Each structure stands twice: as C-alpha cells, then as structure tokens.
Amino acid sequence: MLQIIPDENERAGGYGFVVIASEGFDPASPVTVEILETYGNRWLGQSADDGATASIGDPHWQSLPHRFGPYEVRIQDRIARVRIGPEIVNKVPEYTHCRVKVGPVTSELIWPDTLTPRAGATALGGIRTISRPHPVEPASFAMPEPLPLEPVAGAEVEPTALVAAKRRGGVYLALSVFMVLLPLAAGWIILSGIDEVPSPEVVTPKPEAAPVSTDPVAQAPEQEPAPQVTADPAPPASEACSLEALTEGTANFAGVYDRLSGCAGQISPDQVFDMLETARTANDSAALRLFGSLYDPTVDEPVLETAFGLGAPANLALAVEYYSKAKANGDTDAIGALTAACTTLAEDSSTIAKGAHYDFCR
Secondary structure: OOEEEEOOOOOOOOOEEEEEEOOOOOOOOOEEEEEEEOOOOEEEEOOOOOOOEEOOOOOEEEOOOOOEEEEOEEEEOOEEEEEEOHHHHOOOOOOOEEEEEEOOEEEEEEOOOOOOOOOOEEOOOOOOOOOOOOOOOOOOOOOOOOOOOOOOOOOOOOOHHHHHHHHHHHHHHHHHHHHHHHHHHHHHHHHHHHOOOOOOOOOOOOOOOOOOOOOOOOOOOOOOOOOOOOOOOOOOOOHHHOHHHHHOOOOOHHHHHHHHOOOEOOEOHHHHHHHHHHHHHOOOHHHHHHHHHHHOOOOOOHHHHHHOOOOOOOOHHHHHHHHHHHHHOOOOHHHHHHHHHHHHHOOOOOHHHHHHHHHHOO
C-alpha cells in the first residue's frame, strides 16, 4: 500500500516521502512521479509561474500527465522511499483524492494533511548561478593628531594662583545672582495663585426612591424559575450494529453491506466510510462497485447514500472505472451497472468521457 509521509528532518516543511513496498524498485534506477486528481481527471503539471522557487498553492492541472523527477530510490527493510520536494508538496491541496504513479506502481489515496508547504522553497531544476555585487569596503579616515601648543613669544603668562582666583570670583557672582532671583520667583508664584478663584462644586441631588407599596395586590408575584429541559441522550448502538458484529464472520464487504441496512442512526457515516474505504483499498469487488454507484449520477444507492448520507460529486467517467475494476475482481452485479453506465457515457462528447469509454467500455 502506497503512503505519503512528511520528512521529519525538514522542520520548515516542503518535503515528504512516498513509502511503498520495495518489490520492482532498484536503488540504482531513479523513478518519476505522476499525480492525477481523480474527481476532475486532471494531471498535476509544472507551474509556469514558478521560477527558481516553488510558490504555495495555485496548482497547474492539465489534461496530459507530467512526470516529476527523476527521484532517487532508497530501500531499507524491504521498504522503498522516494523523496519528493516543494514542486509537489507546495501544490497538492490536503484531502485531494489522487492517483499516484511512482515508477511501476500506481495507487489511489487521499492526500494527507500532515504535509506542510514551504515558503520560498527551491523548485526542482538545474543549478543556477546568481550574480551578486562585490562588497565595497568603506574608506577609512585617520584623524590628524593635534599639534602641540607652543607659547607665543612676547605674551604674558598668568600665574596659576591668579587663574584659580578668577574662577572662584565667577562662582561667587553666579551664587549672588541666584540668591537675588530666588525670592522674586517665589513671590510671583504666590501672587499668581491668589488670582485664581476656585469654582464652586455643583452637587446634583439624587432622585428620591419611589415609595414601596405595601399592598399585596399591587406587588407583582414572584416568577418561578423555568424548568431546565435536557436533551434525551442518543440511543446506544445495538449489539448487532457494533463494528465487531458487522464484520464478524464475513471476509468481504458484501456481507457487511447486508447488515448495514438495519443500522441507520446507530453508527456514524464516518465509521461506514472507513469500512468502505478499507475494503476498496483491498480491491474488494463489492466495495469497488459501491464506490462506482456513489459517483454514478443515474443511481440512487439505497443504503450508503440514502440511509447514511454518503455521496460524491457526479462523475460518470470515474464510475465506469470503478465498475470495470469490480467486474475484473469477480463482482457479477457490476456487469449490469457497467453496461448501463457505458451506454449513458457514449452520449457524452467530452474528452474525458471519450477517454473513459475507450478505456473501460470496450
């Protein structure tokens, strides 16, 4: 069974592994990967807008298959691993129903949600050269050393004691000016505060409370709290409709299908789909035929579709493919379903319908 898992060594995402049994693979022979979106029968192609990096989303779907790769095959413990990159991981949306072809093996799966895209990831292609300007080192400027001061001939040099006395005289003068200005500033602040008269505070009287009536008739009766309504619990599934009872004693999905008709409302549609998908992956003939009936717009499936609400987009081309696989696996009911679907498909002139009719209706 083919699986796609993320590459745990790539924390930023964008890479994954296609994991499959190693039969038919050779480590010395690289393989290519092709991906078909089965609902629309479209192939994933190389996005023309992507250059050296693969953008996220906006996959390019086309009518002809595109081979990605080649990719190296790593085999360990009879398991083959093929590492794919952002050219695929960044493009395929999660939960897409795909048919993946890796080398000689083709398998269908639902694209997992564990693969994360990688922004700015390098696209698959050859080595590219990138021209970059050479860095220019900034010019260094040396500050000139200061020239030594030489005494001017004929100038009088004041003694050190006289210079210190002049400095002390300047300090005393500054303190004297400050002591004169300080009282003037304090008086101006006091006088300016007297001119401002505070405005009276306006007090709004509180409204008086209305008198409480003592008349028992005038008083409204107290309302009793509304009783709480609890929903009835869902009825438990009967023993006959448990998953163990549905699959006990039967080796194919046909036996499970006969027991499902009386279990509507007792098991969830998700559980029914899981059993159907497991059987289809194992090429169970009844499951393949029922898958085709879900895609067939001319068929109203009574159990899976009507009773449990399972359904799929109308796709008659995909329906005849499942009918053909069911017939090849020995399902006799698929013969009539395939004949009726092929008759309707022959009236469709689209390219997809003609291709499906040529492949599965001859």
